[in-house]
Amino acid sequence: MARIGRRGFGALALAGAASGLAAPRVARGQATTIKFGFTAALTGPFNEFGEGIRRGAEIAVEEANKAGGVNGRRVELAEVLDDQLVPDRAVQNMRRILDNREIVGLMAPSGSGPTLAIVDMVQADGRPIINPQAQTPTIVYPNGPDRPPRPNVFSVAISNTVESEKLAAALAGFRNIGILHESTGYGVTGAQLVRAEIQAKRRDARITVESYNQRAQDMTAQLVRVQRAGAEALLVIGLGADFAVIRRTMSRLNMNPALFGTAGAVTVPYIEGAGDLVVGTRAASHASLGRRPMAASAQRFVDLYRAKYGTDRWYGPDPANPLISLAATVGSGYDCINLLIDAIRRAGSTEPAAIIGALEATRDFPGVTSAAISFTPQEHTSLKVGDLGMYEMVKRDGRVVLELRD
Template sequence: MNAQTRSRPVLTALAAAAVAAAMSTALPALAQTVKIGTTGALTGPYNEFGEGVRRGALLAIERWNAKGGVLGRQIELAMALDDQLVPDRAVQNLRRILDTPDIDVIIGPGGSGPTLAVIDMATVDGRPYCNPQAQTPSIVYPDGLDKPARKNVISTAIQNDVEAKALGNYVAPRFKKIGIMHESTGYGVSGAQLLSAQVEQATKGKPVAVEAYNQRAQDMTAQISRVQRAGADVLVVIGLGADMAVVRRNMLRLGFDVPLITSGGGISLPYKEGAGELAVGTRATMVGTYTPGTAPKGIAKDLSDAYAAKFGKDRWWGDDPTSPQVYFALTVGAGFDCASMLLEGVRRAGATDKAKVVDALNGLTGYAVSNGTANFSPTQHNLLTPEQIAVFEYVKGEKGQVALRLTKQ
């Protein structure tokens, strides 16, 4: 055997190795999953937000994967990080997500504080991003509500202007002297400003008092006293449920016996648990997807059925074994809808290329999710409208428990 003959097996082996190497680099690309990354309050005092979103996203992923995934690829929640609703932690988490190039789409944190801290980073990065809960309008519309939205940011949140219109339309014809309290975050400040403008437009008069408080404050008697001295015949509070429970207890201590009407935080379990029987009589706004006494329909029912099968009828589900609690729409529903819309954007784009998916999301119309139907355009990136917001009231249930019912509008 000459040298040329002896070299043929070696060359053949090398060629085979080269082909195998090429195939090994190509195969993972074909089998690659579509990856979602998220940061949220998975633990801590506000984990009803982040953990609810995470569970909703998982249920959306399971729904898509059961139908074959998207673009012939399975989907995974590749990164779910805990920020406890703390802005600095949200920034660290989003940097980690953005530094992971194979994350295709992003679900942001809950709460305006963490979201305002990260939204510019997400905008510069350009990957498709869904805001599940944060309500400050500048998150989606940085140049004003009459200007185009951030191109890569869509939202399932009850935006402040939507909530303010629902609250204003409810309180303005019913009360003459409206007092407002709000948390000192971007959400609370912008919400109070928009509500004040809505009240002034409807009544030709301003609220008699507007007071701010810090999240997690354990005593708000000073602010409530000022609202009381101003002669308010109703108190409207914009904030989170745990803080609203403090407000309600402090109202009792001061003998401030006027109706308490709140933003969506008043519907949450932290408010109900913190206020106990004092919650009775409180009215609050929320998307009406899971109205007590009314069976959910369509995708909302599919979601509730899937949740009960996977997680059981637990704290996120609520007390009623027949239907999820009202707040389920803003936690689990928000996560499900965010993931569903982002994945539909990938499907319509026919690729995970961020520019193509963003373009698809800007034209995402007629796409039904649990809390409504997406009809997006470059100037409209909100899922929810004022017409979808209802007012609920805490009452004594048939068995003496604190329960919610839809108010008469």
């Protein structure tokens, strides 16, 4: 397989550009379009994630088709279903998607709960699937990170293992730390990993851990216990809408520890729900949109999104500085579909084994979640600690923005 160099997406969109293969003729009986499918939270309280990856996937498909398609065939999102981040709905939707044998590549749902619910059936099916957002490590490595990955499951998401290492480096500066996490696989695993990382860096750390249910409207009891423990810093592992509830409650309780959040927490609903209270919050997230100058692949994506949607809820109000969460939402969906397209182009086939083999040979693919996405047969996750940055929420020109600190 050919090595993927650092190039702009315009070059990648040309048929055969990634490998030099001539575009084959469509075989008799072969579908004239290359079809992808996924289920995600398109509506509901966490739709910033599902609607975001849908937008990213659509932009990737539009770009591929404008450039003539893939190996003589157009690309299509054949099944895009709404699960509202509910695992049971995700299972029903994925069954319907897998029943469509014309679909050759899949994108995982937006969130660990739905993704954990569907990943075994997708593994048994055998078609390639790329995870845009779910952070629980067992999605890719069910038997542990030192054992082989699921053969057909790849990820461009921020794994809990990577995020916990980045967050622990900052939190280890405090002796008394609180961790408040949602009671999902994402929250439980994230809390376990970051706690272990902190303790490895600082043996005298005192850590208080509390949990809450997604969409809970009262977290007073948990926060009071953290407050009574004397926490100097608090890490929230959850999603933006819930983080807003937590931050408002902290204000009511006059709690003022150094406040940290995960990438999934510092999203648009957090800003919308907590307003100026978010100022000072620190978080680990994709460094790609915070670095200046941006990598060419990230800048191209930003320009494409702004041309299509303008400065909307996902992009943010400042044309020169898109919200960092744009990478984790829209950018991750964009990368997933572009990686599938690129693998099919290089493989010259839509057979599952051929696509998987091409994905495992991906090297330095210029993406949004990372400027150099690579996979191997042993490594099916792309993001490393160096792909993350530590940000702080600040008020600038009347707007809340995240500024890269590290």
